[in-house]
Amino acid sequence: MSRPSPMNSSRRRFLIGAGALAATATIPNALFAYTGGSSRLVVVILRGALDGLAAVPPYGDPDYLSLHRELAIAAPGGPEGALALNNTFGLHPSLSFLHERFAAGELLVFDAVASPYRDRSHFDGQNVLENGLAKPIGTADGWLNRALAALPRGGARLTRSAVAISQNVPLILRGEAAVISKSPQATPDVDEDLLSRLADLYSKDDWFSARLSEAMQTEKMVDGAATDSATDSAAMSKEAKAGYPNRVGAVARMAAELMRSDGGPEIAVIEASGWDTHANQGGAKGILATRLAGLDQGLKSLADGLGPLWPQTAVLVVTEFGRTAAVNGTRGTDHGTGACAFLLGGAVSGGRVIVDWPGLRRTALLDNRDLKPTLDLRSVFKAVLDEHMHVDANTLAKRVFPDSSGARPLQGLIRA
DSSP states (O other), rough: OOOOOOOTTTEEEEEEEETEEEEEESSSSSEEEEOOOSOOOEEETTTTTTHHHHOOOOTTTTTHHHHHGGGGBBBBTTTOOEESSSSEEEETTTOOOHHHHHHOOOEEEEEEEEOOOSOOOOHHHHHHHHHHHSSOOSSSHHHHHHHHSSSSSSSSSSOOOOEBBSSSGGGOOGGGOOOOOOOOOOOSSHHHHHHHHHHHHHHOOHHHOOOOHHHHHHHHHHHHHTTOTTOOOGSSSSHHHHHHHHHHHHHHHHHHHHHHTOOSSSSEEEOOOOOOOOOOOOOOSSSHHHHHHHHHHHHHHHHHHHHHGGGGGEEEEEOOBBBSSOOOOSSSOBBOOOOEEEEETBBHHHHHEOOOOOOGGGGGBBBBOOOOOOOOOHHHHHHHHHHHHHOHHHIIIIISSSTTTTTOOOOBBOOO
C-alpha cells in the first residue's frame, strides 16, 4: 500500500507515545500496542449484563420455565425453540451463526460463569471484568494490557499490534504496553510505515467513516432506552431498533479490515452496549432477540472479514455479570451473577458446553435470586492466553492475574 497523501487535520490526528499510537477522527478511537506471534485474538465485551438464561437457555432444567416464565426460550423443535446444543442447553434462536460454528466444532459455550465480583454494579462489575482482579479497585491497567506487556515484541519495528475500536480506550487495554502521550512526535519505537498505512485505511474508505459514525449514534439511542427501566419497546426509536443489528457488524468489519491490513493488529477489542434489559426484555422475539441477532450478525461479519486469518483466530465474548433467574415486575430481568460466555474461531477446539451446572432450584440459587457461578472467567482467560497467545503460566499467575490462585486455567480450549 502506498503512503497516503496529506490529509485534513480533522481527519488525521494522532497521539503517539512509547510503543503505542491512537488514531482519532470522526469515528471511534483505535489504540495500538505491541504483540508477538501469529495467533489472532478478539475480545468482545457486552456491556450492560447479558441474560445468559436467554442466550443459552437451559431448557432441560425442570425449574427454568417456572422462573423465567414468558422470557424463557422453548425447547428445540418449535418455530421459536432453542437451537439445541445438547439435551440440556441450547442457543437463543437469534444465534444461528453461533449454532453453525458449534456444529462445525468452532464454538465453546461456558455457562454458570462469572468474574469474582458479586455486588451487581455495572461500573464495578466491568472494572473487575477488565482489570482481572478480585475487586474493582487496586489497579489502573487491564489484564489484556498486562498480557501484551509479557509478549515478545518480535523485532525492533512495530509489525504487530492490538486495537480497541470504541468511543474511549477500554480499561482492558490500558497500561504500560499502551501508554498514550499527547506528544506529537513519534518515538523510535513507532513504525512510521504502519502509521501511514493505518491512516490511509481510516481516511480513504467512506464506508467505514459513515457506517461507524451511524453505528455509534445508534448505540447511544439503544443503550439509553435499555438502561431506563421505565422505557418499553414501543418507546425506542424506529431508527434505533432498525440500526442496532448493524452496529456490531460495522465495528466488527472495521476490526477485521484492520487485522487483515498489511502489518495490522493481531488483537482487537470490540464493545457493544445495550444489554441491561430491566423492562420488556422479550423471549424468542423482542428487544433482547434483536440485540442477539445483531451480535450474531456482527460475529459472522468478523469471521467473513478475517477470511484466511479465521483458522488462527479465537474470539472471546464476555459480559460483566448475568441477570436474575426470575422475571421482575416489568417483564425484564434485574442484575444477577452467573452468566454465559463464548469462545469461537477456527483456532478453537469447540462443539462443547463447558459447565458445572448448579441447577435452578430455589435452594440452589445464589442469594435466592441468581444463577450460582461455578466457573471463574479468569480460568477461561488464562487458558486462551496460555494455549493461544503463549503467555507462560508463571506470568499469568503472578503478573497478569496476580490474585487468582483459585482460578486454575482450563485446558484443551485451543486446537493443538
